[in-house]
Amino acid sequence: MTPVVIGLIGIGCLFVLLILRTPVAFAMLAVGFFGYWGIEGWRSAGGVLLTETYSAVGNYNLIIVPMFVLLGNIAGVAGFSRGLYDAAFAWVGRLKGGLASASVIGCAIFAAVSGSSVATAVTLGRVALPEMKRLGYAQSLSTGSIAAGGTLGFLIPPSTGFVLYAILTEESIGRLFMAGILPGILMTLLFMGAIWIFCTLNPEAGPPGEKLPRSERKRIYGDAFPLIAIIVISIGGIYTGIFTPVEASGIGAALVILVAIARRRLSFADFREAVLETLSTSAMLYTIVIGANVLNPFFAVTRIPAALGEGLGALGFGAYGTLLVIILAYIVLGMFMDGLSMLVITIPIVYPVILSLGFDPIWFGVVAVIVIEMGMITPPVGLNVFVVRGVAGDDVPLTTVFRGVFPFLLAMILGLLLIIVFPGIATFLPNTMFG
Template identity: 45%
Template structure:
């Protein structure tokens, strides 16, 4: 049997295992190891497995994951999301659609210290949805802006999706973080435009609120100050080269812990729960990455990525046609899988093809994360929609009805980045 045929059979078997309920990391590791045994023999496969596990666990880059996870859990435990929303609400709540716009602002800022779409969606939903319901906002618009605003958590750095992509493709974590900043701002602006258009078309969907005295607006900024300083310290330090992403994560943890202590809302139980959440999240990510590395070794042995590159390169079609197909593939995958699982499954196969066609690897990483954002809020699953529906008892069809304008904004953002890739590459090119 030809090695490429073995590679294709391995991909099919891995998908069967995953859709059968097996953990993604375990399915990839099992199929990858079996494929290496078939193609290279047991001795070579065992040597590869031991080396891969050691390489993954001893990677200095890997330490960035528990650092940023712990930072986000510290911040989430003390209710910073409530402070951010309260401040944005005071400044914007009086205009039509203002509370929904304030929700997007809060999501964008909280994303810079969270890094998890699900955690951000839950945190913002607790404070934003009750306020929008009280003001008579449309349920579809309210849930739609929260669910889609929560997706900013995987685009605006620090993003665990970027870390996983960087480790699998050997790209710079810092460059990927910076590449996500301007697209994150662009997408936030497009979300706000969506809300303004909806409010204009249907004024009853987002009625204006009461004006807040200017003094209260200024005082509200005190609540957001610590979070903004932490964001500037972490991301600014990475951008100017004062410290590496891993060092930035450690500094972020110290800063978040200090903010938590000063806030007087942080208890011993919060501390223990934060550590336990970090251990669980980091452990699951490590299993995914080990599985992805093993599967990647199998793909290299099968020579399937090179065969795909040669085949696609020989076709008389534009590379942008290939890009369009990849976009559709990622949109479909994102409907059924979370971002980390989707990245570790697809990147070892698709990344070599895209790089061989001349696409920038940093830019492509941003595109992948954006596509995963769309998948988080599109049927039939829509993980963010499912999380929001479960936590608020809102029917999923109501939320899906509200997310479509924002999904269109995500697609528009992808088109803009495809036409103007320098939006994503500007900051990394100046590091």
């Protein structure tokens, strides 16, 4: 058998293992190791397993993951998410669908702390869903806004998606973080626009909230200010070059712990819970990176990326036609796979094709993350949909949540088209950052 055929068999085995609910990290590890063994022999495969495992866990840049995850977990157990939601409500709560818009804004800000879509959806869902239920919001709107808003955790820095993309492609984490800011703001505004249109057509679905007195708004803004300041310091420090992304993650985690202690919102039990959750999440992500590092050499020796590039080129679709094919493939995969799995499996195959087409790899990182975000709220997997449904309770049918995310899917498609047509939305900040 030719290496390409062995590679295709390996990809088939990988999907079979995933269908059998094998953890993605171990599925990649098994396919990568045994596939490499089949081509290069067991001694070479053993060498790849040892060296790639060591290089993965020894990667200095991966420190970003546990630090920013700890930052988000501390903010969650300390109740800072409530302050973010209250501040967003004080700002836009009196508009049509104000609570839903406040939820989206709260998700966007908390995403800049946690870097995780699931954590964002869970944390803000617990705060916002009871409030929207109390004011009589339609279940589809309330759950849909949280599920869609949670996806911003994969786009707005510090995104774990960007960290993994940077490690897989050897691109700059700092540039990718900066590239996610304007698209993240764009998606937030488009989500709010979708809510406004939905509530204009159906006013009873999202009645406006009461206008708060100025003194109350000032108190709420003051309560949310420390966490927002930490976000600005962390991300702003990366942009200005004061410190690296790794240093920013450590500084952000330290600051949020100090603020939580100063406000007497962090007990030892809460701190222990946050640390244990951080260890669990980080171990999962590190294992995924190890699996990806073992799988990548297998793909390299099979020449699957080169064969894919030649096959797509033979179709004669041109650069943007080929990009459309890749995006459609991502959308289909997103219906059956979670975002991180899809990212680590596909990027080693797709990335060389993107480079050969002349696209900016930083820009494509944003495009890929947005398409993966869409998979988080599309059936039948739709991880964020299941998470929000779990927070909302069994009285909310799953079909209601999927129906609620439909306007936001349209908004994401519009945002994706704008970023493809105007790539500067993603590349402007990285280019000014590094001149």
